[in-house]
Amino acid sequence: MLWGGRFRKNLDKAALRFSTSFPIDIRLLPEDIEGSLAHAEMLSKIGLLSQKEFDDIAGGLKKIEKEWNGSAWPKDLDSYEDVHSAIEARLYELIGDAAGKLHTGRSRNDQIATCERLWTKKACLQIKSLQVSLQKTLLSSAERHTETLMPGYTHLQRAQPISLAFHFLAYMEMLERDKNRFVHVIEASDSNPLGSAALAGSTLPLDRELTRQILRFEKSTANAMDTVSDRDYFLDFLHACGVGMMHLSRLAEEMILWSTSEWNFIQLSDEYSTGSSLMPQKKNPDMAELIRGKVGRVYGHYMALSTTMKGLPLSYNRDLQEDKIPVFDSFDTYCDCLEIMTGMIATMRVNDRRFESELAGSFSLATDLADALVMKGVAFREAHRIVGQIVQFAEEKGQKFSDLSLSDLKTIYSGFAESDLELLKIEQALKRKKTTGSPNPDLVKQQIERWRKTLTAK
Numbered sequence: 001m002l003w004g005g006r007f008r009k010n011l012d013k014a015a016l017r018f019s020t021s022f023p024i025d026i027r028l029l030p031e032d033i034e035g036s037l038a039h040a041e042m043l044s045k046i047g048l049l050s051q052k053e054f055d056d057i058a059g060g061l062k063k064i065e066k067e068w069n070g071s072a073w074p075k076d077l078d079s080y081e082d083v084h085s086a087i088e089a090r091l092y093e094l095i096g097d098a099a100g101k102l103h104t105g106r107s108r109n110d111q112i113a114t115c116e117r118l119w120t121k122k123a124c125l126q127i128k129s130l131q132v133s134l135q136k137t138l139l140s141s142a143e144r145h146t147e148t149l150m151p152g153y154t155h156l157q158r159a160q161p162i163s164l165a166f167h168f169l170a171y172m173e174m175l176e177r178d179k180n181r182f183v184h185v186i187e188a189s190d191s192n193p194l195g196s197a198a199l200a201g202s203t204l205p206l207d208r209e210l211t212r213q214i215l216r217f218e219k220s221t222a223n224a225m226d227t228v229s230d231r232d233y234f235l236d237f238l239h240a241c242g243v244g245m246m247h248l249s250r251l252a253e254e255m256i257l258w259s260t261s262e263w264n265f266i267q268l269s270d271e272y273s274t275g276s277s278l279m280p281q282k283k284n285p286d287m288a289e290l291i292r293g294k295v296g297r298v299y300g301h302y303m304a305l306s307t308t309m310k311g312l313p314l315s316y317n318r319d320l321q322e323d324k325i326p327v328f329d330s331f332d333t334y335c336d337c338l339e340i341m342t343g344m345i346a347t348m349r350v351n352d353r354r355f356e357s358e359l360a361g362s363f364s365l366a367t368d369l370a371d372a373l374v375m376k377g378v379a380f381r382e383a384h385r386i387v388g389q390i391v392q393f394a395e396e397k398g399q400k401f402s403d404l405s406l407s408d409l410k411t412i413y414s415g416f417a418e419s420d421l422e423l424l425k426i427e428q429a430l431k432r433k434k435t436t437g438s439p440n441p442d443l444v445k446q447q448i449e450r451w452r453k454t455l456t457a458k
């Protein structure tokens with residue numbers, strides 16, 4: 001036990017079971033050892049550990065990490081309060097009394113903050129690389145589909161024709177913002193807590209700058225009390241996971257819709273589909289549904305930790321130990337979802353020509369026709385009314401836009417010319433778009449080119 005001096009009895013068994021975080025924070029073992037090695041090196045530099053003591057401590061810590069990697073330790077997750085106390089106890093077993101010097105000038109309060117900040121920086125980098133893989137996969141698919149027509153929707157009603165490439169480029173933007181959110185989380189966690197001790201620093205001449213350098217933190221934290229109480233970087237992390245999951249859920253939902261027989265736009269690979277135990281014909285998009293469904297738990301994790309933090313008096317309180325499950329589970333969930341989504345996109349088949357004839361027969365070019373009238377000097381509201389009448393005229397005759405003749409158009413507005421009939425054909429629809437950020441295939445190709453460059457530069 002770490003704090004036995006003023007106690008006569010051991011912690012009650014049920015109380016230990018209730019309060020231990022060891023089964024969960026065991027995954028911080030590499031960070032705990034990294035932090036302890038840095039702290040020990042600093043203690044030896046300032047003369048509080050002899051060379052021999054430092055060598056014993058460093059050797060022991062490395063041995064513990066090896067034992068853990070080889071699953072030789074720990075045998076019992078129930079008998080320690082947390083990863084810090086378990087490692088210290090094992091260090092005593094391995095090197096004897098010198099283990100008692102490692103905790104000099106350190107509290108588990110700055111120790112856990114150090115572990116968590118180190119872990120967060122690594123986790124953000126891992127997430128970013130999965131986000132980049134998904135972006136690369138979306139980009140490859142976009143490259144193949146700059147002219148794959150599909151309806152763009154508002155209100156889930158067909159609005160204007162777009163391409164699948166254009167649609168995927170929208171997700172590229174979302175993923176880029178998602179990545180930037182994690183860049184911010186890295187900044188928020190990039191400060192060295194060591195030397196803050198329990199809450200008020202130390203009377204020992206601890207060299208905070210040295211541990212900062214060894215652990216490669218950008219800076220050291222400025223206020224010891226804030227240091228041991230702060231979990232804002234975790235809340236930022238959970239928020240970033242939540243928004244990232246929300247974006248994945250939107251893509252998942254679209255894939256679910258697109259793979260229905262009503263849409264029949266994509267087929268998901270067998271590798272990412274499941275069957276029904278009852279209906280032999282069924283092929284279900286379960287992976288996409290699970291991605292959509294798992295957003296709930298990640299949102300919940302933000303709520304859990306922000307509620308734990310609310311009203312917490314300074315500085316460290318044991319409540320803070322509740323931070324780990326939400327953070328680790330959000331990380332695991334988001335990583336899994338990114339990976340599965342990448343696999344689904346990479347392996348799905350697209351029905352390239354699915355919407356061509358339907359779009360040709362639809363009124364989705366009505367806005368283009370109104371724009372053409374504007375170019376002739378007609379006020380937009382008037383143009384809107386004229387085209388509305390044309391739609392009504394065609395509908396009443398049971399005709400498509402592309403069936404209309406010049407004289408049909410002229411019965412409604414005399415200023416139409418032969419060349420305007422071209423506007424009713426779907427083939428040129430995307431190419432006519434002029435504005436940057438539109439689905440014009442040339443502009444889409446430029447965007448793809450830009451993404452290729454940025455993604456390979458990183």
Ligand code: ARG
Nearest residue numbers: 021082108109112318320321
């Ligand atoms: N397991 C604890 C946590 O995760 C470590 C810090 C414990 N500090 C303490 N004073 N009991 O928060």
